[in-house]
Amino acid sequence: MSKPTVAVFKFSSCDGCQLTILNLEDELLDLVGIVEIAYFLEARRHTLPGPYDIALVEGSVTTPHEVERIQEIRKQAKTLIALGTCATAGGIQALRNSANLDDLALAVYEHPEYLHALPKSTPIAEHVKVDYELWGCPVNKYQLVEVIQALLQKRRPNLPTHSICLDCKRRGIVCVIVAQGVPCLGPATRTGCGVLCPANGRGCYGCFGPAPNEDMKTVIAALNPFERYPGEVRGLLTNISNNAPAFRQAAEMLEATPTQTTGGQK
Amino acid sequence: MNQDIHIPALARVEGEGALTIRLKDGAINEILLNIYEPPRFFEGFLHGRYFQDVPDITARICGICPVAYQMSSVQALEAALQVTISPEVRLLRQLLYCAEYIESHALHIYLLQAPDLVGYESAISLAVDFPDLVKQALRMKKIGNDLLKTIGGRSVHPVNTCVGGFYRWPAQDAIHALVPELEWTRQASIDTVKWAATLNYPDFEQDYEFVALNRIDEYAIYEGDILSSKGKRISPLEFEHHYLETHVERSNALHSHTVDNGTYFVGPLARLNLNYKKLRPIAREAARGIGLKLPLRNPYKGLIARAIELVHTSDLAIDLANAYQPQGPSYNEIKLRPGEGCGVSEAPRGLLYHRYVVDEQGLIRFARITPPTAQNFAQMEADLWALAPTVVNQPQEEASLSFEHLLRSYDPCISCATHFLKLNIERE
Numbered sequence: 195m196s197k198p199t200v201a202v203f204k205f206s207s208c209d210g211c212q213l214t215i216l217n218l219e220d221e222l223l224d225l226v227g228i229v230e231i232a233y234f235l236e237a238r239r240h241t242l243p244g245p246y247d248i249a250l251v252e253g254s255v256t257t258p259h260e261v262e263r264i265q266e267i268r269k270q271a272k273t274l275i276a277l278g279t280c281a282t283a284g285g286i287q288a289l290r291n292s293a294n295l296d297d298l299a300l301a302v303y304e305h306p307e308y309l310h311a312l313p314k315s316t317p318i319a320e321h322v323k324v325d326y327e328l329w330g331c332p333v334n335k336y337q338l339v340e341v342i343q344a345l346l347q348k349r350r351p352n353l354p355t356h357s358i359c360l361d362c363k364r365r366g367i368v369c370v371i372v373a374q375g376v377p378c379l380g381p382a383t384r385t386g387c388g389v390l391c392p393a394n395g396r397g398c399y400g401c402f403g404p405a406p407n408e409d410m411k412t413v414i415a416a417l418n419p420f421e422r423y424p425g426e427v428r429g430l431l432t433n434i435s436n437n438a439p440a441f442r443q444a445a446e447m448l449e450a451t452p453t454q455t456t457g458g459q460k
Numbered sequence: 461m462n463q464d465i466h467i468p469a470l471a472r473v474e475g476e477g478a479l480t481i482r483l484k485d486g487a488i489n490e491i492l493l494n495i496y497e498p499p500r501f502f503e504g505f506l507h508g509r510y511f512q513d514v515p516d517i518t519a520r521i522c523g524i525c526p527v528a529y530q531m532s533s534v535q536a537l538e539a540a541l542q543v544t545i546s547p548e549v550r551l552l553r554q555l556l557y558c559a560e561y562i563e564s565h566a567l568h569i570y571l572l573q574a575p576d577l578v579g580y581e582s583a584i585s586l587a588v589d590f591p592d593l594v595k596q597a598l599r600m601k602k603i604g605n606d607l608l609k610t611i612g613g614r615s616v617h618p619v620n621t622c623v624g625g626f627y628r629w630p631a632q633d634a635i636h637a638l639v640p641e642l643e644w645t646r647q648a649s650i651d652t653v654k655w656a657a658t659l660n661y662p663d664f665e666q667d668y669e670f671v672a673l674n675r676i677d678e679y680a681i682y683e684g685d686i687l688s689s690k691g692k693r694i695s696p697l698e699f700e701h702h703y704l705e706t707h708v709e710r711s712n713a714l715h716s717h718t719v720d721n722g723t724y725f726v727g728p729l730a731r732l733n734l735n736y737k738k739l740r741p742i743a744r745e746a747a748r749g750i751g752l753k754l755p756l757r758n759p760y761k762g763l764i765a766r767a768i769e770l771v772h773t774s775d776l777a778i779d780l781a782n783a784y785q786p787q788g789p790s791y792n793e794i795k796l797r798p799g800e801g802c803g804v805s806e807a808p809r810g811l812l813y814h815r816y817v818v819d820e821q822g823l824i825r826f827a828r829i830t831p832p833t834a835q836n837f838a839q840m841e842a843d844l845w846a847l848a849p850t851v852v853n854q855p856q857e858e859a860s861l862s863f864e865h866l867l868r869s870y871d872p873c874i875s876c877a878t879h880f881l882k883l884n885i886e887r888e
Contacts (some may be wrong), residue, residue: 206498209474209873210523210616216571217615219602221596226584235610237571238582239471239864256498259813289505332523332616390613394620395628399516401617423822429510434520 197344198247201233203267204261204433205253206287206315210332211278212236212252218335225339228346244270248345254280254287254315259313261321268322271343276318277338279331279435281405286331288315288437315437326351326401331401331434334386354385357405358398361389370397377417379430382440399433404440414444461852461859462486470867472572472582474524475874476662478858479863481848488848489513493841493867497874503768506827511537511818512623512858518814518829521735522873524567527560527608528807529620529814536814539622539801541822543794548787549625551780554682555635556611556618556806558777560718561681562645563604563615564808565766565773568871569652569668570597573763576865577659594683600648600770603641607777610634625791635784642778649770650746656767657750662862665757668839669722670730671703679731679738686723687734689755696804699813705830716835723839726810726832727871728765729756759843760869766808796822807832822886833872840870 202212212375216224216237232242249271253393255261269297276282282289293316328337337353344351358380362369370376370392380389380395384405404410417427431445461572465481476497482490502521506514517532519526531553533700538545545553570593571583587594605615611630612618620626674693685692696701703724705714718724733755736744747768756765802815810832817826821868847866851859 204476208520208523210520210526213523213616216567217601219598219605223587223591224596226850228588231584235469236474237472238584239575240581240585241471256500259496260498286517287500287502287504290501293504306873315500332614354713374465387614392618394613396619396622423510424511429513433513433516 197228197230199232200229200248200250200342201244201246201271201305202236202250203233203252203263204235205251205264205281205318206256207253207278208260209236209252211330214335214338218339221339225342229342232419240291244288245272246270247272248300248342250277251275251318252277254284254317254369255321256287256312256315257310258312259310263319263322271323274318275326275328275341276320276324277328278333279329279401279403279438280315281318282327282329282438284317284437286389286434286436289432291315291437292310325339326353328353329384329403329435330386334388337386345432355406356385357381357408358383358385358387358389358392359383359384362392365389365393367392370395371417371420375420375422377420377427377430378424379413379417381416382410382413382444386425397430399430400441401434403435403438408440410440410444411447414448418448429430461854461856463856465856465860465863467860467864468862472575472635472683472753472868473872473874474522475820475872475880477867477872477874479844479867482861483846483852486852488852490846491841491844491848493837493844495837495874501695503829506816506824509824511541511816511822511824514816514824515612515621516617521829521831523616524564524873525560525807525809526617527556527612527621528805528812529829531557531682532803532807532812532814533816534621534623535704535803535805536585536801536816537803537818540799540816540818541623541735541791541794541797541801542799543624543808545625545792548785549790550682552611552630552784553621553627555777555780556608556621557681558773558780559604559607559611561604561769561773561808562777563601563608565770566597566600566604568808569656569763569766569770570594572871573865573868574659576861576868577760577763580683589649596648596651598854600645600652603638605640606641610638612844622791624794625789626789629786629790632786635781639781642774642781646742646771647841649767649774650742652770653746653750653764653767656764661758661760661765662865663758664760664843664847664850664866666759666843668725668729668757670733670755671724671811671835672730673725673811674734679735679740681686681773683803683805685829686804686811689730689734696802696813699802699804699830700815700828703835704832705834714834715837716830717838723842724835726835727838727879728769728808728810729759729762730810731806732756732765732768739768740772740775742775743768746771751818759866761772762869762871766871773791797821800826809873810835830875833870833874834847836870836872840872
């Protein structure tokens with residue numbers, strides 16, 4: 195029986211999620227033993243034509259060419275996995291969605307006519323059906339291995355969706371909001387990173403996107419009094435996962451009702 | 461070759477580029493290096509952000525060298541805000557940078573470039589015939605990543621760097637625990653230099669202008685003056701007066717050139733040629749061991765320069781890790797004031813320049829970032845032209861591979877090079 199095929203595709207992104215695959219130093223050679231890496235330009239020159247059993251898609255859709263390309267990839271993929279916060283929410287580059295790209299390009303580019311960019315950066319699921327979403331900037335490599343293993347074993351992947359906040363409690367990490375008065379998106383952010391920011395004494399900035407069903411209104415009301423400078427909480431929401439609907443709507447709520455803060459130094 | 465070459469997507473590079481070579485009457489008529497990696501407008505959306513967000517956001521320009529983006533940006537902002545950092549912070553930043561060099565150089569040497577030199581399409585195929593070689597590469601890469609993780613929280617987009625220092629000192633025992641693996645890496649790096657000397661590099665040399673950071677007291681990676689092999693030495697503040705960027709058709713990246721419209725070359729070859737004497741003794745010894753003669757003017761031999769830098773950075777990392785002793789605050793408090801500052805460091809693939817203007821509320825009012833690959837594009841195109849006459853008589857597939865290999869030897873990071881806006885069109 196031939197090995198299942200895996201293809202890795204890049205859209206608008208930093209390459210960091212693809213690199214996460216190459217960072218599976220202990221698992222990589224085992225992985226290529228059980229699956230055929232059929233298309234992975236960052237790693238190999240040799241490519242095989244589709245269809246592919248598993249397509250891993252990094253990056254968001256930001257150009258007319260990418261709009262067409264994702265349709266073609268979907269046709270070739272039995273299972274399509276959106277890899278990382280660019281692919282699941284549009285990424286940091288979705289910050290341009292609220293700006294007028296034409297004005298921006300005309301104002302700053304010497305030759306804007308050379309560019310072929312769409313006004314918005316959008317997630318893969320806005321264009322085609324996505325079978326699994328792996329959040330994170332970058333993704334957690336063990337979550338990636340879990341999804342591939344689950345697909346090969348024909349079972350549902352185990353991808354927890356609780357908030358970072360719960361992880362801190364479980365690991366006994368002192369709450370940065372309570373102990374240091376630092377705004378932290380942990381109560382609203384999906385687990386997966388290993389609570390990196392609170393463990394380093396800083397607030398979470400939401401790389402793994404919103405945890406499902408969190409009450410964002412309560413979260414921002416709770417965080418607002420801790421702002422050290424005006425707009426700090428909004429800055430957390432409009433960071434890596436700015437275009438995830440829950441964060442985007444919460445940021446819009448904050449814009450509609452600006453809060454008074456004393457302003458901070460740090 | 462008897463027909464045009466069209467490589468729609470370059471493999472084993474970071475980011476997306478294409479290459480078209482057009483023939484006319486049996487000679488090369490046109491060479492098009494098309495950078496179709498989509499623009500992501502980073503400098504645009506830094507505008508109005510709080511300064512402390514900048515190292516987190518600029519890291520996202522590149523998943524391969526996020527530390528370089530963080531290091532150039534925090535130095536630029538510390539200059540703008542007139543913040544000094546403690547000596548302990550500087551040492552830990554150097555250690556963090558060593559970790560990125562180990563990870564990035566091991567990746568490029570073994571997984572991206574070496575397959576071309578030994579006749580494989582990838583390290584995945586190479587691993588079938590030479591499993592131990594690829595396992596060694598992965599182990600080196602892993603120790604770089606482990607060190608990044610120990611200091612920064614994770615290897616891709618570390619979270620611990622801030623303007624003023626680090627959010628928290630990493631645990632001393634966790635850093636010390638990495639020393640045995642770093643010692644293994646140093647030996648593996650020395651072996652890599654010896655192995656690199658056995659490879660058969662294409663015969664191709666050009667008279668380059670090399671540009672790299674330079675310091676009196678160390679092999680400059682974290683900071684320094686900007687030195688050119690033509691003898692010009694400038695401070696980072698003068699960078700934009702001497703090295704200019706232009707927006708080129710067919711490319712979403714800006715291309716740099718010197719003020720007198722020449723091409724220049726940044727990266728490991730430039731650093732090695734300009735700063736050889738500042739290398740750690742063990743790295744110089746490894747270079748002498750293979751009879752290395754400088755200057756190296758063959759871009760393919762960037763691999764040898766990377767291997768020597770692996771010896772240097774792993775040796776330096778051992779000393780820094782052994783000496784690591786967290787003391788005092790991990791960051792300095794910052795008083796807001798309006799200001800402007802620039803920061804330059806050596807990303808694994810070359811010089812990376814940042815400049816910011818900050819207002820009295822700590823918000824970014826201007827950002828300029830000049831990545832290494834944008835500076836090398838013009839040189840890469842010039843090299844393709846210089847290579848073409850020797851390649852034109854090769855069989856089609858071989859010719860195609862020759863052009864690709866040349867581009868890969870630069871370790872181009874196309875993702876980095878593409879995210880930049882030109883904010884000033886008129887210059888003095």
